[in-house]
Amino acid sequence: MAQPRPRNDARPAASTARRVLFAQESGLIIVILVAMLGLTVFGARNPTRQRTADGQGGWSIVEVNRFLNKENLVLLVKDASFIAVMAVGMTAVILLGGIDLSVGSIYAFSAMLGALMLRAIQAHYLGVPADDAVSSAGGTPWLVAVVAGIGACALVGALCGSANGLLVVGLGVHPFIITLGMMAVLRGLVFVMRGATPVMGQPEAFVKGFFSADLMGVRPVPVIVMVLVTAAGWFILAHTVFGRRLYAIGGNETAARYAGVPVNRVKVIAFALCGMLAGLSAAMSLGYFGSASPEAGKGYELDVIAAAVIGGASLSGGRGTALGAVLGAIVIQLIRNAMLILDIDTNYTEIVMGTAIVAAVVLDQVKTRLMPRST
């Protein structure tokens, strides 16, 4: 009767091309490229003060493209990277059909705990009491600072995320409610711990020595971390059992149970992962800015969710990719940047952002309808 094999091999090229073309990512890349081109054209020929090359601190006026220059681009991607790293974790949760509103608070909470711990380590190495007067110079060895800093933040984030997951699964309450509660509780804890004072005294090795390190005139470490997280996220979602189980549960939870997928365990791990990446993002910002503020990360949850959704994640679950989420975060940042470049009143930013989110989802739906059912 049927010969599946020959037919399978008949048209892989066509369907691969079509899949690539119809993927949310390619659409986003096109949007990003077009926006960049436009900004380059309209942002060109702005007189900018530049340090002269003689090294004597003199200034000269140079015509620099305000958009297309190294500093601006790295800053843009750097700003995007904090959101993008969290958006990868958010994608895992949204794939399940869940949501995590607490990432902004987890971000602040783990930055705070990580900062306090790093300051204690720094005080220990400097031999002074761990108070607000700890100096950031010298002290902690590089490896200790980096491992302890990243480890502490990620661990705190993962624990908060696990708490989310366990509560969602154990109480059978919708994630929206659980994480809304977690958001408020953690934010409150941060203020209870520190009032409104930021934590300073971070070891130099963690700040200038790593996350804020200067390489060829820019500070690219957060961007590099973002790239690594994207790659890991893509690999986990596409090529591990855990990743495919996320898609299965989000697509049809009942069928997943009937197929023997340990639904509850996968859910808890997904929330833990989302929390952990919020913690990693916190470590990045702690290292980049050198301090942890109780106000940090307020409202990030909406940017993160928006990034995931612009990146093609479906809030009803089962659809979304890590790369899409990262591109979504870049699009958001690109819009913010465009406002500056084009000298548009920043008050308009939110309006444009809101429109972009809705437009992205509508476009995605139109595309889904156009796409043939079998690919």
Next chain:
Amino acid sequence: MRPSTPTTPQTPEPPQPGPQEILLRAEHISKRFGITQALDDVSVSFRKGEVHALMGENGAGKSTLGKVIAGLHRADTGTVTILDPTGAPRVLRPGSIDDAFDAGVRLVHQELAQCPNLSVAENLSLHDIPTTRLGLVDRRAMNDRAARLVHKLDPGIDVETPLGRLAPGRRQICQIAAALDDDRAAGKAGARVIVLDEPTSSLSIAEADRLLEITRRLAAEGITIIYVSHRMGEIFAVCDRVTVLRDGRYIATSVVAAIDEPTLVEQMIGRRLQAPGPRSNPPASTAAGNENESAALRELAGGPGRSRSAGEALLEVRDLNSPGRLRGISLQVRAGEIVGLGGLVGSGRSEVLDAVFALDRRASGDVRVAGRAVNLASPGARGGPISCGVGYVPEDRRLQGLFFQLGCDENIVTPVMPRLARMLGIRSAAHERAVVDERLREFQVKCSSPAALPGSLSGGNQQKLLIARWMGKSSRVLLLDEPTRGIDVGTKSEIYRLVRAAAESGAAVLLVSSEMPELLALSDRILVMCEGRITGELTGAEMTQANILRLATIESKAGRSAAG
């Protein structure tokens, strides 16, 4: 009771003596759903003030007829005529609930929309909520009206409680009360015909008794009740006449007082399946005809069924209980044996499979595969059903089976993915591909590529895909729930062959099927269930539709007294 005689098949009611005037006639009704002829030229007449049962097996068309009369389904051919209060005949517009409602025909149905979060009164007024002059909701008028309707049937119901807080029986009573509503836009007729579709299927005994009493009371007020049910006990308790349908065809109408249970059962069985393969139609409507068909089907499924030698007990279930679902289920399936689970819809057959597959958290009992106790924590648990080699093809492939946004390949390997993966759960493309290719070939799933989405496949191929997921070599115990539901005849016979082949290679198969010929043809033994219990085992020559139906409807007395 009233004097009348059973009518003969295929002829409409002869004129009846006595005062009972015919209120509603359904004439020459035919209705087709896809490939299924749900109703085939059915004519029935209903008298004023009688409780008239529509009986038949699952799929006999009794519910469909009720829905056609109430205007929920539009018949392909045929008419429904009701006598106006003035005595003039009025033909109902086909498929119009409004027209039927207007003429006084109401449907009370299990699945009818109700809002459990709203109060009883609000539910009863959903279609036209009374308002005050300011346009606000007039709660008092709403409650008064609800109380007037509901308290006639059950004075104990507080019309202000949310509907969802009421016991199922009272919810049902509220639905009937809604059907009695007569002042929806003044001047319209009150209820004259009420169709009750399986009204007691989710009720406790006390609740069901209360409902039956209300049914009688309404009939005494002159309302015609069309009572769709397959419960023998209720038919004999409450109905005046009974019409039996089988395979969408009219069989007979009898006065309940003049008929006994065996006769009724005989009228109900003898259902024929559209025979797979080229075959002349044997004389219908006898149990013998059906046995012939089962034999033909058995041949189709790959030779005589009982020739295989059954090995040791592979699946053993001991004293499986689940509150409200299963009571003391014990069974054994030997290697190479196909055991059928018979019974009516809702008798707990799927629930047995769910419990064996560790999907019923409240189930307790002992399940062993090849003598080893199965961990019933979850299907994929260590030592759980999947690792013991149990495969489960669930009843509803859309809802419980397939992932429609994942490709066929991933749909197949979902349960075995962890086993095929390398360390840290990293998928091995080569291992997965080998399994996928082998299964797609073995089960002849026709798809454009292994990555094709299941939505692009035909129903039969979707079912084969689901079967391919579970019927690999590693599955020693197969739980099959309606494995051929909604698929074409050709694919059916393919699936029969696959099931037989699996048994022949030593698997233990537990099969649930509502299609009698299929059950009879495939099974080596049949266990019949009723209300969550196994009511009997049939082997060899005892395996007949009559016996299955007898055991499947045994409930009313024994089962009920145990439950009550």
